[in-house]
Amino acid sequence: MDDKLMLMIPGPTPVPEKVLSAMAKHPIGHRSGDFSKIQAEIVENLKWLHQTQNDVLILAASGTGAMEAGIINFLSAGDRVLVGCNGKFGDRWAEVCDAYGVNAERITAEWGQPLGPEQFRERLERDREKQIKAVIITHSETSAGVINDLETINRHVKAHGEALIIVDTVTSLGATNVPVDEWGLDVVGSGSQKGYMMPPGLGFVSVSAKAWEAYKTAKLPRYYLDLGKYRKSAAKDTTPFTPAINLFFALQTALQMMKAEGLETIFARHHRQSRATRSAIAALGLPLFTTDECSSPAITAVAPDRVDAEQIRSVMRKRFDIALAGGQDHLKGKIFRIGHLGFVADRDILSAIAALEATLQ
Ligand code: PLP
Numbered sequence: 001m002d003d004k005l006m007l008m009i010p011g012p013t014p015v016p017e018k019v020l021s022a023m024a025k026h027p028i029g030h031r032s033g034d035f036s037k038i039q040a041e042i043v044e045n046l047k048w049l050h051q052t053q054n055d056v057l058i059l060a061a062s063g064t065g066a067m068e069a070g071i072i073n074f075l076s077a078g079d080r081v082l083v084g085c086n087g088k089f090g091d092r093w094a095e096v097c098d099a100y101g102v103n104a105e106r107i108t109a110e111w112g113q114p115l116g117p118e119q120f121r122e123r124l125e126r127d128r129e130k131q132i133k134a135v136i137i138t139h140s141e142t143s144a145g146v147i148n149d150l151e152t153i154n155r156h157v158k159a160h161g162e163a164l165i166i167v168d169t170v171t172s173l174g175a176t177n178v179p180v181d182e183w184g185l186d187v188v189g190s191g192s193q194k195g196y197m198m199p200p201g202l203g204f205v206s207v208s209a210k211a212w213e214a215y216k217t218a219k220l221p222r223y224y225l226d227l228g229k230y231r232k233s234a235a236k237d238t239t240p241f242t243p244a245i246n247l248f249f250a251l252q253t254a255l256q257m258m259k260a261e262g263l264e265t266i267f268a269r270h271h272r273q274s275r276a277t278r279s280a281i282a283a284l285g286l287p288l289f290t291t292d293e294c295s296s297p298a299i300t301a302v303a304p305d306r307v308d309a310e311q312i313r314s315v316m317r318k319r320f321d322i323a324l325a326g327g328q329d330h331l332k333g334k335i336f337r338i339g340h341l342g343f344v345a346d347r348d349i350l351s352a353i354a355a356l357e358a359t360l361q
Contacts, residue, residue: 008352009325010142010171010299012193012200013342015250019198022253027245035245036237038252043234045255049173049263050188050206052180057230058251059203060244063170063191066203068096069225070166070187071136074211076219077101079133082123082163084115084153088143088328089168093136100220104136111144111331112301114294117152124160133214134164134186140172143328145301145337146294147172154183164211170194173204174258175270175298175341186211192247195266195298197254197343201247207231270297273340273349280353284360289335298341299325309336312359320355 007014028034046056059065071093075081079102083094086109097104107119120135135157139150150167157165166187169178173188174195180188186208193200207215207227215228229240258266274297281288281302289301304312309327313336316322325337340349 004321006320006322006348006351008338008340008344008348009323010194010337010339010341011191013197013339014344014348015199016197016254016257016343018257019250019254022249023199023246025246025249030239030243030245035248038248039234039239040237042248042251042255043237045259046204049255049258050178050180051182051263052206054180054206054208055212055231055234056204056206057227057234058239058243058248059205059225059230060201060241060247061203061225062200063168063189063194063203064092065225066170066189066191066205067093067168069203069205069222069227070189071096071102072100072218072220072222072225073207073227074164074166074187074214074218075100075102075133076217078103080105080131081134081136082107082120082132084120084135084137084148085109086113086115086144086146086148087111087138087141089138089141089170090115093138093168097136102220111141112146112289114146115148115153117149117156120153121156121159124156124163127160130160130162132160132163134166136166138168138170139178140169140175140296140298142171142296142299142337143331145290145296145299147176147296148294150178151183154185158184164214171296171298171341174266175296176267180206180208184208192251195342196251197257198247198250201244202251267297269346270340273344273346274298274300276346276349277338277340277353280349280356284353284357286360298339300338300340301335302338303335307360309333312336312356315359316352316355319359322352322355324352
């Protein structure tokens with residue numbers, strides 16, 4: 001019964017019919033005036049979503065492509081950076097750095113715990129020579145359902161003065177407040193299959209003036225993900241390579257829907273659904289994997305003690321056509337995760353909780 005499948009995973013998320021229909025068209029030429037008009041509207045709305053006047057560039061890539069672009073355009077081999085690691089995606093940042101010879105010093109926390117802002121403060125204060133070129137963190141750590149305190153960590157980065165702040169907002173953008181200009185976030189990466197209410201396939205990177213300065217001297221090899229090319233083309237409302245045209249149609253519609261709903265309402269919906277899910281899980285007697293203070297508004301991670309997490313997922317899938325996410329890496333079999341990200345209605349949360357209650361009986 002896959003057409004009835006309810007996706008309650010932290011991406012890909014359900015996609016509104018309006019967005020799906022927008023895609024179901026013949027492509028148009030990407031060097032046409034019609035395409036440029038669509039791109040201009042999209043870019044304006046992406047800036048609205050990011051709360052920024054910075055460039056927001058669109059890549060035919062998943063979120064990881066946006067992350068990789070966020071490293072290779074602004075850093076050089078041997079550069080020293082701090083990477084926050086408290087889950088799979090923080091680890092991935094460090095792996096991308098390792099792959100390119102960027103010297104990544106990991107600031108770690110247990111999976112399920114938030115990164116400690118004090119550790120960043122202490123390390124940055126010790127860097128009197130200003131060797132640290134960037135602080136790289138994951139805002140919403142999807143693998144553990146944790147939101148990191150980006151605002152405070154970023155304040156320590158600003159006090160350092162030199163380092164760029166590079167952020168993965170893949171499961172926070174469009175779910176909670178990420179005021180790029182107000183906080184002065186230099187490089188912000190995201191992907192279409194999350195808060196954007198779209199299918200996978202597009203990556204987004206916003207880039208500050210300070211990051212563009214670093215771009216001028218950054219020496220890592222880049223070609224397809226050279227953001228300078230995207231910036232140059234975007235100035236003419238076009239793209240350097242053939243874009244994922246039908247995904248642009250979808251993005252145009254998705255952003256219009258988001259604008260109609262309004263940022264505050266979108267954030268309030270995610271926070272409300274997170275609180276509702278957590279209260280229901282507690283009422284069902286299942287242990288939550290994170291505390292209220294650090295829980296991501298997009299994902300609720302549950303660590304059942306008396307019942308097998310995979311067994312719960314399997315029954316939810318087979319009996320109720322509801323897909324929940326499992327644990328990743330060492331948390332496999334230990335936790336399951338409920339995604340309430342993007343196009344999720346309160347009714348969906350109620351259905352998932354009712355099904356979970358029946359599953360546990
Ligand atoms: N970062 C975070 C926080 C994510 O949740 C994900 C995917 O779930 C990624 C990065 C990687 O994105 P993708 O799978 O689109 O490459």
